[in-house]
Amino acid sequence: MTVTTRRERRQQQRRQQQRRDTGGGGSRGIGGLWIGVIVIAAVIALLLVARQMGFLEGPSAANTIDVNSVDVSQTVGEKQNDLGHDHVSSGQRVNYPSLPPTSGQHWPSPAAPAPWGIKTSTLPFEVSTHNLEHGGVVIYYAADTSSAQVDQMRALxxxxxSAGFNKIVLEPWADMPKESKVILTAWDWILKQPTFDQISFVKFVRQHHAGSDAPEASVP
Known part of the structure; x- marks a missing residue:
């Protein structure tokens, strides 16, 4: 083999190595980068959804009171007139005399009641009124409530x-009257809070949860 041939072969090998470094290897590097970006974006999206659904609590949630230590000897809330508890056809709208309702006509099963828990949008009143009929407490907060206070409500x-008062619905309400920030409702009872107050929040739930005023308080 001549010297010239060896030199050419070495040059050819170097060119092949360079093509591998800048070609396939580069493509794999770019592909890996895009995969990393997609994974990070997916994780962020999942975290945002989880936070919105209330699965992740902000730092302020730790500032909630002990729900078992609140004195509930004095009744909180205003008694409302009972408007009955008749069913209407699912999808039929009810003209409630005041909002949010604390009694009245509502949709039957399976359209209502809604599962208990934290919501990210407002249920139809024809649904949530059925929740009240079962002895539940439906809590509304203004749509512009700070994330810190929403975190506190969710934690409460x-x-x-966890303390046994499981029949609770918490949801935002875009049409909240300006004079209120939080409104708690039970069957025939309402509590309007101009500012969020943890103590009366807990008192209302503990006093009226599965209360005797609800027509079907024993239903889960």
Whole structure:
């Protein structure tokens, strides 16, 4: 083999190595980068959804009170007139005299009641009124409520449910009257909070959860 041939072969090998470094290897590097970006974006999206659904609590959630230590000897809330508890056809709208309702006509099963827990949108009143009929407490907060306070409410709801007060619905309400930030409802009872107050929040739930005023308080 001549010197010239060996030199050419070495040059050819170097060119092949360069093509591998800048070609296939580069493509794999770019492909790996895109996969990493997609994975990170997916994780962020899942975290945002989880936070919105209330599965992740912000730092403020730790600032909630002990729901079992609240004195409930004095009744909180205003008694409302009972409007009955007749069923209407699912999908039929009810003209409630005031909102949010604390009694009245509502949709039957299976359209209502809704599963208990934290919601990210407002249920139809014809649904949530059925929740009240079963002795539940439906809590509304203004749509512009700070994320810190929403976190606190969600933490309180979880604590109350863990303490046995499981029939709670917490949801935002875009049409909240300006004079209120939080409204708690039970069958024939309402509590309007101009500012979020943890103590009366917990008192209302503990006093009216599965209360005797609800027509079907024993239903889960």
């Amino acid at each position: 709801v979880r604590s109350l449910q």
